Amino acid sequence: MMRYLMNSAARRVVFACALAAASAAPQARAQQPAAPVAPAGLSESVAAVVNDDIVSTYDLAQRMRLLIATSGVQPTEENLGQFQREALISLVDEQLQFQELRRVERDQKMEIVADNTEVDEEITSMAQGNNMSREQFQAFLGSRGIGVDTLRQQIRAQMSWQRWIRGRYGSRLRVGDDQIAATQARLEAEAAKPQYQIGEVLIDASRVGGMPQALAGAQQLVTQMQQGAPFAAVARQFSALPTAANGGDAGWVGAGDMPPEVVAALEQMRPGQLSQPVQTRDGVYILYLRDKRAGGGATLVNLKQAAVGLPAGALPEAEAAARAKLAALKPQIRDCATLEATAARVEGVVAGDLGEAEAADLAPQFREAAEGLQVGQVSDPIRTQAGLHLIAVCGRRAAGGGAVDKEQIEQRLFSQQLSMIARRYMRDLRNSATIETK
The missing domain is CATH 3.10.50.40 (Chitinase A; domain 3)
Structure with missing residues (x-):
């Protein structure tokens, strides 16, 4: 298991970089940035070694800056440790993913890793989603001291890994008629119960080093969202659930779709309300209740x-x-x-x-x-x-929502199974790897 600790010199590099990103002037957005460099007077060092690959403190500081800029969470002395931990976990996971993908490409003589054209198309799409041109988007990152290669690396890892998981397991997964029928029966049985339209964030306790860390991190995120950080942006950067890609949007769910602790919390909430951290077996949830509808018995x-x-x-x-x-x-x-x-x-x-x-x-x-x-x-x-x-x-x-058709149920079950396989795959890679943090 990794310990997310660093020596004092490395910590000074990372924290100085992150705080510099937080204090970047807003008007710098329109300026074309120079290539980012490590802060003067602070030497770059090793933050982690993943098998034989190095994660530098510069890589770590860049990823922290990217998290800060894209999550909407304002950095403070209290939450910088959380940014550091999340950034380091992400970088370590990406190193493990690239190592596995290179092994597969070598052994099976196939290409999996996304090329530059694919990555650039995704960056252009992200820029358009923020009402910017690609050049403006890159200038926005540069104004916060973020090199575009940092974003490219994150996107390349996500695209490549998703392609590999779906390609390897997607064709093998079969959602049987019995599974669909059982799900339909459960949904019909729950039709008389309330349904909730929610946004969700899960801080995976096993990923961040334990339940205390997950609870502390979730509480810091709740505080930041209460102060204005966008729920969707936080979900994209911090949630361990498949819905992170959609900004945490889980749509309409019933009691059978969620852990009992989450259901109990939702029962006490009103539409438009953000929950406090909800501890479950796998980690800590943060919930946003968009809407609620009564069950079919009402x-x-x-x-x-x-x-x-x-x-x-x-x-x-x-x-x-x-x-x-x-x-x-x-x-x-x-x-x-x-x-x-x-x-x-x-x-x-x-x-x-x-x-x-x-x-x-x-x-x-x-x-x-x-x-x-x-x-x-x-x-x-x-x-x-x-x-x-x-x-x-x-x-x-x-009261109650319309019936969910067979195709919707099949797609939901398929996505759940594929997500579970991907999480287990990453857990196995972590357990078999030699990971050293400095």
Whole structure:
């Protein structure tokens, strides 16, 4: 197992480089940078040896700069250690991947490693995704002291390794009809349970040196995201899950798709909320709940209202007048489509769309009215603390998402299996390698 420790001279090189990247002037983005060099007065040294290949402190500082620039996380004295650890792990893994790919190319007389044209096309695509030309994107990296070769190395490793894993195992993987049927049965059984649209980050405890390190790193990332770091950028750089490539977007998931600790956390969250670190068997999750929908056993109603504002302590005469006004309006409302226009003709009445909500979540007075009305019907005046209301039921449906078809299930299972194989492959390479950190 690697220990992510460095001697004091090497640490000074790395931290000085990273802090220099953090303090780069924003206006430097538009300038064409010179080739980056190690800070004056600080000598480059060895950060790690992976079998016979060296990772230098310059390589490490460059990768830290790249992580800082692309994750949106602001470096501090507290989280620089996390950047260093993540950068070193990534560089060590890439060395192991390239060593394995070179061995395969030599033994099997085949080409796997992505060439310069493929890497350049990916950089151009990344630049376009950030509304920049390729030249502007490279200038942006240069303004933060990042050599384009650092990004090229990372992209080349990712593209080549994914190509090799899919090429070697993709054609061998078979998702059987029994697996698909079992998944469909589970999804149908869970249809009555809540579903969650989430973003996810997993800090793999085995990859970062243990659960305490994973928890500490996750807490630092949560703090940074609460201060404005983009969730998607953090997920791309730090998450160990396949969804990292999509900025952590896992789409709609049910309880059976996630560890029980994650489900318990989501049950307590509201849409738009970021979780605290959630410890599981494999590591620590950070969750962003984008949306939540009730299970199939719940009823969703779409409501509109016409209301007269009236304070709770209004005189009986005022309340009686408002009630009479709404009672006279009720028979004029022929359907939901014309409710607002009809109510607008009556002075003092305000109408609006209340949207769709789960019936059980409505205020008691509204819930009772909604449950007793058919679609298209309008209630009698209802008294609340805010005033008097006519409620119209404009729609009613069972909650829950649409059925997932066979092809979607097959693709999901295939991706899960391929991801598991890739993680095991890397674990075996690490275990069999000689890795020394200085």
